[in-house]
Amino acid sequence: MTRSILGFFPSRQTLPVAGDRSTHGNHPGGGRGPIGKVDVTTRNDHSAASPNWAPAFAGVVHLVGGRRARSVLASVGLLAFVSGGAAYAQDAPAPQQTPADPAAPAAPAGDQSGGLVVDVTGGISAPMPIAIPVMPTAAVVSTPAGSTDVLGRQLSEIVTNDLRNSGLFTPLSPGQLRPVSFPEVTAPGFEYWGSTGAQALVQGFIRANGDGNLTVGCYLYDVSSKAELTRTGFVVSPSDWRRAGHKCADMVYTRLTGEGAYFDSRVVYVSETGPKGRRIKRLAIMDQDGANHRFLTNGQSIVLTPRFAPNQQSIVYMSYLNNRPAIYVYDIGSGKQRLVVANANLTFAPRFSPDGRNILFSMAQGGNTDVYRVSSQGGTPQRLTNSPGIDTGGSYSPDGSKIVFESDRSGGQQIYVMNADGSNQQRISFGGGRYATPVWSPRGDLIAFTKLGGGFRIGIMSPSGGGEKLLTNDWQDEGPSWSPNGRVINFYRSGRGSGGKADLWSVDLTGVNERKIPTPLDGSDPAWGPLRP
């Protein structure tokens, strides 16, 4: 068992080597470790500094993946970043020192020099032009993830794709970018970037540390004000290197929009292939941008509706294993799964509570389906609804106090909200038509649903049922799932006829930026996981 770095966060299992993509369990890659958020005091004490460390950061340093750093680090007691950056083999100039208190959080989006703000309300009217040049490396070093110069290019591509796919940014095309030298990372050529029309500039660097880890630095600049807005640094293991790119994109996104982060997250879903009458369905997991895709089950049994546990170490889902449709908890790290409710004829539609302690699910008994709750360790279910109608599809509010679910007790599927103990069940959908698959946003402000009418459409409404808005308009869009910041919705779209297939799509909560999510095969039942720590 690896020991924690600095004792600040839990230990990690051995990380898989990049390229190891076994389909069955036995894969230690689950729940890729939390980041230890280490508050760093910028130190000018060169004697304590390791000569290999990056320029100083006057902000928070994030250790992504949690792998044990080498002993020099541990003995120092915290990551010492040399102000002045003189420790580089190459001549890296002193980074600009922001006057901010190292422990201060990033300034809110409204409080910026030059007023650089991305307006996210009311839709995406004018995406912000942003330049994200290739991230240089101090020295080209070969790592298990690739050589650092290639990684520097790929990192800028990850940031570019994340920001572009949010719909709120227009990254400059590669032809407009120019190479950035290592010293320029902290001393940008604002004149040039200003001439391209970019309003914001993201520069960074990557460095292979001596201990096998990689350090990625990420800086955000306001081009017209010629000012640095924020910076962050990450230490990652080679198998987690893409997360540094997503964290960098999240830093830029949150700084400029004021919204929560969501790029460093994963999606679990059902991969589909085969003819319509006998679909082969497999659980699959991937980064939200489609990378690091792997299958978790082999397709021998139908699998449906997987959802992450809040700690991201397991997935609850429904399987027809042994011809007994039931819900299981699948441990991502070990690949083992366990039955949640024993001796039941049909359990399905499971979801974890926000604290991970309970699993909400539906159980059919004698032709009637109700919503139940059970400890996530298994045990005796507790009944929450008791109507003669079909009650199913429960989802907790983010504070765990309420549950939204669907019921046809009034004659057709409608959306209801109740307290977490099952009391005070109130219908909230009154817009005409039928409503299904309600899911509470992680921000608590909205409920997404499938509206059934002529077609199936994805919609959102407030938790009291008002402000209904339909976001999509295709033949059959179903099963919404929220991004960690409550701004983007994943769902699946089915096609008509015998050749019709299902695919994963996403849409912004303002209804714009509808895009297909690339998957190796077809897909359904997407569930967006939490932001990775």
Added chain:
Amino acid sequence: MSKLSNILLACTALIAVAGCAKKRPAVLPPAPVDTNAPVDPNAGMNNGNVGGAIVPGSDADFQRSVSSNTVNFGLDMYDIDPTARAILDSQAQWLAKFPNQRITIEGHADERGTREYNLALGDRRANATKNYLAAKGVSSSRMTTISYGKERPVAMGSDDQSWAANRRAVTVVLN
């Protein structure tokens, strides 16, 4: 040993071997049932066949004996209509003739419903069918139900006819 004894032994051995030659059993064991999928009614004709002869009490025998192994339902409905009653009556008659045969009833829904609701609806249909058969004297201990929601359609089109065919409960005799 004498040469004669050897010959006798050899002959005896030959006869014994010939006598041990495997004869085709009068009744073959039942074909393995695919435990993870509903039985395709079209493929069911081969279950339990022995050189063309259908084994009495098998699912193949059931399918050729009853008026249908499938009853259908209206949109979002799970009531047993008169057509379904007639079909289930014929099923009940056969089941009375073979009291030791167990059955599973699969409930299905068409694609114009959401995933979880359709699982519940399929369960409703399977149970409605089971309840009717029970009222006709089929012992509940012989019957299990399973819902496939919209996961296993028999008709692949996206039209009223296909959807109507997919809203069904299928009775499968377990071999």
